[in-house]
Amino acid sequence: MSEKGDMFYAWTKSDDIKGECGGAVISILKYALEAKIVDVVLTVRKGYDIYDPQPVFITDPAELASCAGSLHCGTFLLPKLIKKYLNGAKDLKVGITVKGCDAKALYELAKRQQINMDNVLSVGLNCGGSVSPTVARAMIAEKYGIDPDDVVKEEIDKGQFIVMTKDGQHKGIKIDELEEEGLGRRANCQRCETKIPRQADLACGNWGVFGDKAGKATFVEVCSAKGASVFDGAVSAGAIDVCAPDPKGLEIRGKIETVMVKMGKKAQKSQFATLGEGTERLAKIMQDSSRCITCRACIENCPICYCVECSTLKPHLVDQTQTPPDFMFHLIRFAHIADSCVNCGQCQELCPAEIPNALFMHAQQVELEKMFGHTPGIDMELPVLAFAEEIDERARLNATGSDMIFENVFGE
């Protein structure tokens, strides 16, 4: 029997599952679906090509094998799909694969009563960062001199972004070098410190698989009692085989994580420096925000935003007839989100006006964390800034049965 904190090498016992390194992730999810521990699996599958990972909602266990393998151009966030399309897992049990930002988003949505975590099984995936499909293709054509359509696989290993072509050619370029030119991973991924998502029920990846199991097993860290129970179930059901990890592997995994977290902190420092300080920073934020077309994609895709009646739609706060909108539009977003921003990058990735929204929000989050000691996305603690009596207030709001904060707070 495993418990929280245990670590294993695990690999699939099915010939059909061709995973990235052992196929344990898909095998565990398949077991969970077959055993009816979950009703649906929300994960990612290759779409048109390797640059086109597509979210999929799978109810037929046989279909899961098609989702094995990793895709580094998957730049989206899955948890908000549970809120939007699966009724917050309130009446349906969901298995989901999560990167660090997904795992953090899941917690923030759960804190806000938007997702019922009791009905969610989360399988964490170690993530060194993702690359926008458009950037990846341009980079492979220009920096690698390779037709992006000829690439059959890409991976990030030992500080390099490596591509493999259909005729067996390998080419790697240092990520540092790519990123200095504005290529490589998304800017928010460069700043990320959540490389092994221990917030999930299980955290899986290939870091630390050492010795004869290298490339053939998945490193699994059990991160919760639920994770332990599903993992043990998958072993008992014969879905996966396991062995103890090589001690040297543990050491390597630890080192990789430490190095990547350091890189994240370094990127934060250099990226935040481009914003300047004080009024200079405010001026920069106001200047860039004046490109806004009020499409609301930042709000739609933010895992923190959930209000039924968004304050940015109140005419007494934001003039609804003007484009670009008043700066108040962005001030409302900052005030509502900054203490809880998980740096998922969606608000920037999907901004048609090229506003570095995630950079602005993350820069504020880091400062607020220094002041108040609250780290978003790591546990179920509520943000300290939101309300002086947040916990009591949440309980009162829950009792009203409505999530409309404005109405609940000011409507009486």
Place this chain on the structure above:
Amino acid sequence: MQMKYVTTICPYCGTGCALNLVIRDGKSVGVAPSHRSPVCSGKLCSRGLHAADALDEARIELPYIKGEPSDWETAINKAAELKKYAAGEIAVITSSRLTNETQFLVQKFAQGMGADIGVVNGGTGLPTVTLNGIGEADVILVLGDVMKALPLTGNRILQAKEKGARVLYLGPQSYSAVQADTVEITDEYTDLPPGFSALLKNAAHPVVVHLANDPAAATLAEGLKINTAVLYETNNGRGTAAMGIAPLSLPENIKAAFIIAETPVMEQDIYADLLEKLDSLELTVVAASTETSLSGIADIVLPISALHESEGTVTNWEGRIQKIKPAVVPAEGVKTLDAVLADLAGKVGLSIPSGTPEELFTTLSAEIPVFAGAEYVQIAKPEGVFLREA
């Protein structure tokens, strides 16, 4: 519970952003970004973000005759009275939102009937630059509020500006004016302000950007002899123009009209100028997927499937042919426009091409030179395939 994403092309402007329609149990319930799209990289404007609602709103599900519900047989028989009218008395008024394949059938139908054909909300003109070309420009002259009309094309102007390009603007006060570095506010543009010409002349990669239905801007742009982005405001305005279908001008002695009013909600005022004239005709047949202002004046309304219920191709302003995919099944009682045209052609004794979208595309690419060489299967690539003249 069955849920899936269907990757298709936004039904609104001529930028041609890809998007994913989220389909739950056969119904479209939302829009999700398609990060893989080389056109938009997953970014969408407010119209694209709400495409799922717009495509399903105000749908017509029954044929109507003089405002009363009818059945298909009666309605088609009545519509076939269009054949009574001679050339010069009848016009086919098409939509710039149909797929290339269906537009081709509409054109064939009009030709067979001897009818004039024209498009509403279309445009004219050939761009000499693509989206990527705008992004790489060093001086961009924007004529009119193009960034509001085609927000994700506007995105490339913003990208160029971020890389150091200088943006010049001539036109009314607008969002585009706010984004430009040098601005001349005017309601009419006949000449360039003095400083603009020198800046364009000294640029290494100057580009002028204007809408395809803005003749004053087109004249001004033509005189500059630099790369021009001609922006069509609808998802297939460029494809429609490439087939030689010009913006509508009604024949003087018009007595009857067949109008294809495929248009998502949010832009139905495009028929405002025509309503009075159309109301005075002897026979007005409207084929539409949604209620429009035309429903009130039409003698016959034929309900057709909408853009997210059909397969086919559309051409963005760049000349990039892209695939649209059926995401949901149309309601019972609704027919595809292809089927309606086939029925009508049969009744009036015309022969028009038929077949699957792929067969129709093959036929049209063999017949219309600018489409030549484009292969249907290749169009399914996220990059699409460019028209020969692009």
